[in-house]
Amino acid sequence: MNDRLAVRKTYKLYVNGAFPRSESGRTYEVTDSRGHFLANAARASRKDARDAVVAARGAFGKWSGMTAYNRGQVLYRVAEVMEGRHTQFCAEVEAGEGLSGSKARAAVDAAIDRWVWYAGWTDKLGAVLGGSNPVAGPYFDFSIPEPTGVVAVLAPQQSSLLGLVSVLAPVLAAGNTAVVVTSKQRPLPAVTLGEVLATSDVPGGVVNLLTGDAEELGPWLAEHADVDGIDLTGAPAGRAMELEREAAGTVKRVVRPSATEPDWSTDPGLSRITPFLETKTVWHPIGV
Amino acid sequence: MSSPFQYAPAPESRSIVDIAPSYGLFIDGEFVDGTGEAFKTVNPATEEVLTEVSAGSAADVDRAVAAARRAFTRTWGPMRPADRGKYLFRIARLLQERAREFAVLESLDNGKPIRESRDVDIPLAAAHFFYHAGWADKLDFAGLGPNPRPLGVAGQVIPWNFPMLMLAWKVAPALATGNTVVLKPAETTPLTALLFAEICQQADLPPGVVNIVTGAGDTGRAVVEHGDVDKVAFTGSTEVGKSIARAVAGTRKSLTLELGGKAANIVFDDAPIDQAVEGIVQGIFFNQGHVCCAGSRLLVQENIHDEVIASLQRRIGTLRVGDPLDKNTDIGAINSAEQLARIRELSDYGEAEGANRWQPACDLPDRGYWFPPTVFTDVSPAHRIAREEVFGPVLSVLTFRTPDEAVAKANNSTYGLSAGIWTEKGSRILKIADQLRAGVVWANTFNKFDPTSPFGGYKQSGYGREGGRHGLTGYLKGVTHS
CATH class of the missing domain: 3.40.309.10 (Aldehyde Dehydrogenase; Chain A, domain 2)
Structure with a gap:
């Protein structure tokens, strides 16, 4: 019997590449599926959300300006580093979601594989979604996909890791930066994912993870003038319409939630990449 | 400093157009009286009243949407895609045949130079129909997934700056992808849309596939907010675009917005x-x-x-x-x-x-x-x-x-x-x-447009694209990307 007393982790936010506590000083108790204490998570405030948006905007130029090949390698690196923490993720998912060991393992496996899937997309989007346009005149005309900018993501409430990766990775693969509000009741795998991101060559500020309440933070992000798009997948029940209305004030791109949380084990296709891509069309005369 | 060389007037004859004293709405293949208050449309170059046009009430919009739904369910939806394409080819050809008439009418109602309506607006409108006609039976090859399907009834609201061209940008992709439409032209420029209704009749387009409901903001709102509309497409100001995005929030309606700019x-x-x-x-x-x-x-x-x-x-x-x-x-x-x-x-x-x-x-x-x-x-x-x-x-x-x-x-x-x-x-x-x-x-060029070339904005200039392969996605479901 091992009588060593474990060193517990302080679960904090992940903003601009660092792990701050909430500026508000607030925390909330996180329990496992049977109600046993797991940790006190930071409860992010409006100010934390705004700081995260500033960080995401600051990181956008660098992340979107990388070559697609480079971005793909960084996302693949996330999968590599996650694999090394496989056991830890399984334990956190099992405790938080109340899954059996094998189901938790399947969720972690799928989450890692999802990074691999999206890592391989970065340098194909231009070819699949762009092209040249045969205009009726002496012009070379081409269209290319470009990232929308800063995307706020209300992560799924149920699937705390696979669901989170399934909404975050496509936003990044497209070249956007993200401000994520994690599952409220099950935030711990997200914080651990932040530790993975911090050590995977993802530049600071590209992903910002806020543990706390989407009900509280959602409206500030939906109306924020420097947020270009919002994924409402994890919006609190009955609040999606209100958040979509807020988002209309700055013409944000909005992903509406489905009636029930999607089955994250299914093939995601391009459905979560394209909502946060813009199409740019460039014309130039042809002549000598 | 006056030039020694003066231009002699070179007026295009307006005798090619025949403007009726009043116009109704085009619903279910027929012109019908609107139940809203009629309004006048003027020639902005002279302030001359050109004609009186019906304003569509909420009840009129409801009839138009019902007609579009019927057409979607019974004729246009089940039709062979190749036949839908042939109707669009017909429309493109009819527009070319009557191009001068459309150009003169556009210049009268809008105030734009005949050189532009004749050389840009109307030829491009015809080109949009011709281009999209070809897509109708080739959607499986658009790279959008194995089974692209129409959304249903599209409610479309267009501005006064390019009345006929904006109609084409909206109607051609909607029809090519198998949707039916209720279109509201701008209050100050309804006439070419009503002439387009005649084109639909000449083409024997099945009733209800295209419905045109003239009017002002209230009519547009009725179209956008109608419960049986599956798709809303709007071109106009950012301010109105925002209110439309608010109105469709929380619904199942798909939305594309082409809004303002400051290039x-x-x-x-x-x-x-x-x-x-x-x-x-x-x-x-x-x-x-x-x-x-x-x-x-x-x-x-x-x-x-x-x-x-x-x-x-x-x-x-x-x-x-x-x-x-x-x-x-x-x-x-x-x-x-x-x-x-x-x-x-x-x-x-x-x-x-x-x-x-x-x-x-x-x-x-x-x-x-x-x-x-x-x-x-x-x-x-x-x-x-x-x-x-x-x-x-x-x-x-x-x-x-x-x-x-x-x-x-x-x-x-x-x-x-x-x-x-x-x-x-x-x-x-x-x-x-x-x-x-x-x-x-x-x-090294500016203001060039083409039906094959996606057009649309970043940021508060809107979302969605019009034209090209990208423009189809806004009117389809079951596609791998939107």
């Missing part, structure tokens, strides 16, 4: 100045500047500012402002008294905020709505005329020293619809085009 037209010191000046003129004075993608902010490199402005003023001095039906006219009438007031207000702000107004000596007609081509120099990025969409023939000139400054100033806008770059250096074009946050970038 930067960037001229570097190595640009061919004469070509750039032509492009600047084309960018801001085309269609009286009633263009959402107009190059309304000229960003000129500081060391060539004086040379460019002198050349620009010389060129503007040769523009002919006047009778839209005269084939030599370059700049026609402002579309409405309301829009003229808006242009005047913002221009007055420009002066009040410290910019210098320049306008050429030009005689404007006594009647109608007119505004001369106008250039503001010494404009600061904080001025209203540098930030707000004037939607008129008003150019704001700003300067820059470095490419980084040009990009920063160009992107310093809540809009992101279009931009222009003028330089002889290819690598610079590609770098600047990459950095500009705008949906359409014209390099």
Whole structure:
């Protein structure tokens, strides 16, 4: 019997590449599926959300300006580093979601594989979604996909890791930066994912993870003038319409939630990449 | 300075159009009386009342949507895709056959020069139908997934600046993808849409596939908010676009928005100045500047500012402002008294905020709505005329020293619809085009449009694209991307 007393982790936010506590000083108790204490998570405030948006905007130029090949390698690196923490993720998912060991393992496996899937997309989007346009005149005309900018993501409430990766990775693969509000009741795998991101060559500020309440933070992000798009997948029940209305004030791109949380084990296709891509069309005369 | 060479009037005959004393709505393949209060549409060049048009009430919109739903379920939806395509080819050909009639009617109702309605608006509208006709039976090959399906009934609201062309941008992709439509034309320019209804009849298009409900904002709202509309497509102001996005929030409706712009037209010191000046003129004075993608902010490199402005003023001095039906006219009438007031207000702000107004000596007609081509120099990025969409023939000139400054100033806008770059250096074009946050970038050209070329904005200029393969996605479900 091992009588060593474990060193517990302080679960904090992940903003601009660092792990701050909430500026508000607030925390909330996180329990496992049977109600046993797991940790006190930071409860992010409006100010934390705004700081995260500033960080995401600051990181956008660098992340979107990388070559697609480079971005793909960084996302693949996330999968590599996650694999090394496989056991830890399984334990956190099992405790938080109340899954059996094998189901938790399947969720972690799928989450890692999802990074691999999206890592391989970065340098194909231009070819699949762009092209040249045969205009009726002496012009070379081409269209290319470009990232929308800063995307706020209300992560799924149920699937705390696979669901989170399934909404975050496509936003990044497209070249956007993200401000994520994690599952409220099950935030711990997200914080651990932040530790993975911090050590995977993802530049600071590209992903910002806020543990706390989407009900509280959602409206500030939906109306924020420097947020270009919002994924409402994890919006609190009955609040999606209100958040979509807020988002209309700055013409944000909005992903509406489905009636029930999607089955994250299914093939995601391009459905979560394209909502946060813009199409740019460039014309130039042809002549000598 | 008057030229020794004067232009003789070269008016296009208006006898080719036959405007009825009044018009109803086009619902379920027939013209019917609207139950709203009728309104007049005027020729903005003369203020002459052209005719009276029915305003669609909520009940009329309801009938139109019901007709569109029936057509979707019973005829247009189940139809063989190749046959849908053939109807669209027919429409394209009918538009070409009656092109002159459409052009004259457009110029009468809108005030735009016949040279533009004849050479741009109507040929491009026909081209949009021809292009999309070919897509109707090839959607499986569009790279959008194995089973693209129509959304159902599309409610479409279009602006007054390119009435017939915007109709084509909306109706052609909707029909090609198997949807049916209820379209509301702009209040001040309903006539070519009603003439298009005749084209639908001549084409034997099944009743209900295209329904045209004229009216003002209330009619548009009824279309957008109707519970049985699956798709809303809007082109117009950012302000109205936001209210539409609010109205469809929480519904199942799919939405595309093509909204305002404040495009930067960037001229570097190595640009061919004469070509750039032509492009600047084309960018801001085309269609009286009633263009959402107009190059309304000229960003000129500081060391060539004086040379460019002198050349620009010389060129503007040769523009002919006047009778839209005269084939030599370059700049026609402002579309409405309301829009003229808006242009005047913002221009007055420009002066009040410290910019210098320049306008050429030009005689404007006594009647109608007119505004001369106008250039503001010494404009600061904080001025209203540098930030707000004037939607008129008003150019704001700003300067820059470095490419980084040009990009920063160009992107310093809540809009992101279009931009222009003028330089002889290819690598610079590609770098600047990459950095500009705008949906359409014209390099060494401006204001070019084509049905194969996706058009639409970044940021608060809207979302979704019109034209090309990308334009189809806004009207389909079951596609791998939207």
